[in-house]
Structures are given as structure tokens and as C-alpha cells.
Amino acid sequence: xxxxxxxxxxxxxxxxxxxxxxxxxxxxxxxxxxxxxxxxxxxxxxxxxxxxxxxxxxxxxxxxxxxxxxxxxxxxxxxxxxxxxxxxxxxxxxxxxxxxxxxxxxxxxxxxxxxxxxxxxxxxxxxxxxxxxxxxxxxxxxxxxxxxxxxxxxxxxxxxxxxxxxxxxxxxxxxxxxxxxxxxxxxxxxxxxxxxxxxxxxxxxxxxxxxxxxxxxxxxxxxxxxxxxxxxxxxxxxxxxxxxxxxxxxxxxxxxxxxxxxxxxxxxxxxxxxxxxxxxxxxxxxxxxxxxxxx
Numbered sequence: 001x002x003x004x005x006x007x008x009x010x011x012x013x014x015x016x017x018x019x020x021x022x023x024x025x026x027x028x029x030x031x032x033x034x035x036x037x038x039x040x041x042x043x044x045x046x047x048x049x050x051x052x053x054x055x056x057x058x059x060x061x062x063x064x065x066x067x068x069x070x071x072x073x074x075x076x077x078x079x080x081x082x083x084x085x086x087x088x089x090x091x092x093x094x095x096x097x098x099x100x101x102x103x104x105x106x107x108x109x110x111x112x113x114x115x116x117x118x119x120x121x122x123x124x125x126x127x128x129x130x131x132x133x134x135x136x137x138x139x140x141x142x143x144x145x146x147x148x149x150x151x152x153x154x155x156x157x158x159x160x161x162x163x164x165x166x167x168x169x170x171x172x173x174x175x176x177x178x179x180x181x182x183x184x185x186x187x188x189x190x191x192x193x194x195x196x197x198x199x200x201x202x203x204x205x206x207x208x209x210x211x212x213x214x215x216x217x218x219x220x221x222x223x224x225x226x227x228x229x230x231x232x233x234x235x236x237x238x239x240x241x242x243x244x245x246x247x248x249x250x251x252x253x254x255x256x257x258x259x260x261x262x263x264x265x266x267x268x269x270x271x272x273x274x275x276x277x278x279x280x281x282x283x284x285x286x287x288x289x290x291x292x293x294x295x
Contacts, residue, residue, distance in 0.1 A: 004111065004112075004142065004173070004174040004177045004178070005111065005177075006029065006030075006033040006035045006111045006112055007033070007034075007035050007036070007111055008035060008036055008037075008038060008108060008109060008110050008111055009026050009029060009030055009035050009036070009037050009038070009110065009111065009112050009113075009114055010037075010038045010040060010101070010104060010105045010108060010110040010112070010113045010114070011023055011026045011037060011038065011039050011040065011113075011114050011115065012040045012041070012042060012097065012101045012113070012115050012135075013039060013040065013041055013073075013076075013116075014041070015041075015072065016116065017148060018116030018117065018118060018146070018147065018148045019115070019116040020116075021116055021146060021148060021150065021151070022114050022115055022116035022144075022146045023039075023076075023080075023114075024153050025114060025144065025146055025150075025153050025278065026114040026144075027080055027084050027086055028153050028154060029112075029114070029144075029181075030084070030086045031084055031085070031086060032181050032182065033181060035086075035111070036086065036087040036088065036089070037077075037080065037086055037087070037088045037089070038088075038089050038090075038091060038104070038108050038110065039073055039076060039077055039080075039088055039089070039090045039091070040090075040091045040092070040093065040100075040101065040104055041069050041072075041073055041090075041091075041092055041093075042092075042093045042094070042095065042096075042097045042100045042101065043065070043066070043069065043092065043093070043094045044095075044096070044097055066092065069092060070090070070092060073090040073092070074090060076088075076090075077089070077090050091104060091108075097131050098131045098134035098135050098138065101113065101115075101131075101135050101139075102135060102138045102139050102140075105139055105140070105141060106140060110141055111141055111142075112141055112142050112143070112144060113135060113139055113141060113142075113143045113144070114143075114144045114146070115132060115135065115143065115144070115145055115146070116145075116146050116147070116148070117131075117132035117145045117146065117147055117272070117273075118147065118148065132145050132272055132273070133268070133269045133272050133273060136253055136268060136272055136281040137253065137268075139283065140283065141283075142174065142280055142281065142282045142283075143280070143281045144278060144279070144280045144281075145272050145278065145279050145281065146278045147275070147276055147278075149276040150247070150276070150277065150278045152247065154182060154247070155178065155182045155184045155247050155248040155278075156182070156183075156184050156185065156247055157184060157185050157187055157244060157245055157246045157247055157248075158175060158178060158179060158184050158185070158186050158187065158246060158247075158248045158249075158250060159187045159189060159237065159240060159241035159244060159246040159248070159249045159250070159277075160172070160175050160186050160187065160188050160189070160249075160250050161189050161191050161233065161236075161237045161240070161249075161251065162188060162189065162190050162191065162208070162209065162212055163190075163191045163192075163233055164192070164201075164205060164208075165252070167252045167284040167285075168252060169208070169211075169212060170252060170282065170284060170285060171250050171251070171252055171282050172212065172215055172216070174250065174280070174282055175250050176216065176219050176221050178248070178250070178280070179221050179222070179223075180221070184222075184248075185222040185223060185224070186216065186221055186222070186223040186224075187223070187224055187226075187240075187241075187244050187246055188209075188212060188213070188216070188223055188224065188225040188226070189225075189226055189227070189228060189236075189237070189240045190205065190208075190209045190225070190226065190227035190228070191227075191228055191230055191233045191236055191237070192205060192227060192228070192229050192230070193229065193230070193231065205227075209225065209227065212225070213225055228240060233267055234267050234270035234271050234274075235270075237249060237251065237267075237271055238271060238274065238275050238277070241275070241277050242276075242277065246277055247277060247278065248277065248278050248279075248280060249271065249275060249277055249278070249279045249280070250279075250280045250282065251267070251268055251271055251279060251280070251281055251282070252268070252281075252282055252283075252284055253268040253281045253282065253283050253284070268281055
């Protein structure tokens, strides 16, 4: 069972509206947990070469850009501290965004990364991926990804899907901590395949769900529990969260196959890229899983 003690939050920013929204979420979390914030801007070396004419790619222009970015970061840090009392430090890095974010999170011993994402779809999603999901995949700490639709800051209802995968219950300790921190209710959703005629598997899953409920009752968490049958757990997770009015989804970063063995695509990737509700992704303690036993 994983636990969470948030003392340092890393926030990558490109100064966009979505990044600013993620920053608001992170500042509130920092206030509630007495954490400090590390504000990071990555100067993408590839984007720099593409977007500027060769004639302007000189050392003087690069220095002016770096100074302007650093000044903006310092202004943001001072404003956050002045308005919230949260301690903020700033960092600049150069290179690929996802690589630099993960690298700095490790170097600064971040307990969580909070980032804004615009989501992706189609070929880009399944063959290239997004910076957000690449960070989710590679980071050693939990990653909270927030799309631009998540305007309301704070969490009141938290969707926690539970499936038959080995690591599914690992997130419960973190879910409890987040619920206690925000005074939120946990919405536990057991997810099963439509092929549910095997009574032995059904009984085993009921035991699993009872263990989850007992764990939450012992920790005095407000929760509701239900079981749904589905063919795509990513879609089922997002539909359940939306229908229940959840403002956070907590998932494990692992891949799923359906009962026929057909590969649906990475579960976490689908949720991170498509959910309009903030997603907290947690890496399994024993590393990534390429596939799991069908439901």
C-alpha cells in the first residue's frame, strides 16, 4: 500500500492558461500540506531552433530570452508567496520537456508533479504520446494532470477505480491521504468485464472489494462503493467519474487488456489524455506492467 507525504511539489509551466490553472491547484495543495513549490520552465531546444529564423539564433537573443523567462518565474514566485505564504523556488532547464521535468523531479526529491495538459488524440496519442503522459510514465512520484476544463480548485469527490489487476489497490493509501487533506468523499468503483458468469471470479472480486471497504472504514473515510461491468475500463472510469460529479480520478499507471485479450491501449494513457477531470496517476511500486490477467 503506497502512502503520500507531500512536502515538495514540482510544477512545470509554459505560462499558458492551462499551466496557470495547474499552478492554482498546486498552490492550494501546498497550503493544505505545508509543502513548498518548485516552479520550472523548460526551454525546448527543438522548439527554439524551429521557431526562430537562423539570423536571430545568436547568443544575445538567447540571453535576452533566458532573462525574460527567469524574470517572469521570479515574479510568479514572489506573487504566490505574497498571496498564499507558500515557499517557492524557480528553476530553468534546457532540452526535451518530459526528460527535464522527470530529471528535476528526481534531483529535487519532489513528492508530486502537477502539470497542465491539453490532451491528445488519434495517431499522436498512440504513436507519439503527449508530454503529459510521457511524464506520467517516467516519473517516480505521483503526477496530477489537469486539463483546462478543471476550473474549480479543490477536490470534494474522488473517483477510485478498482479492477482485477495486481496493483489496483496500491492507490488506496494515497487516496485516503488526499481525502483527509481535502475533506473529500471517495467514490469506489469496482470494474468487471461483461463476461461475469464465472462465479469463482465473482466471489474473489467481492472479497477484494470487501477488503477495500474494510480498509477505508478503519481509516474513517467517507466513501461509497459500487461495482460496474464494462468492456473498456478507461471509458468506464471516465464515465463513472463524470456521472458521479467527481473532481479527481486516482489511477495506477498500468496497461489493461480486455477479456478477449485484445489490446485496448494503455489504460492510464487514455485517461490522462481524455479525462476532463483532473487525474492523479500513481506508478506501481514494482514498476510498469505491460499486461495483466484479464478480468
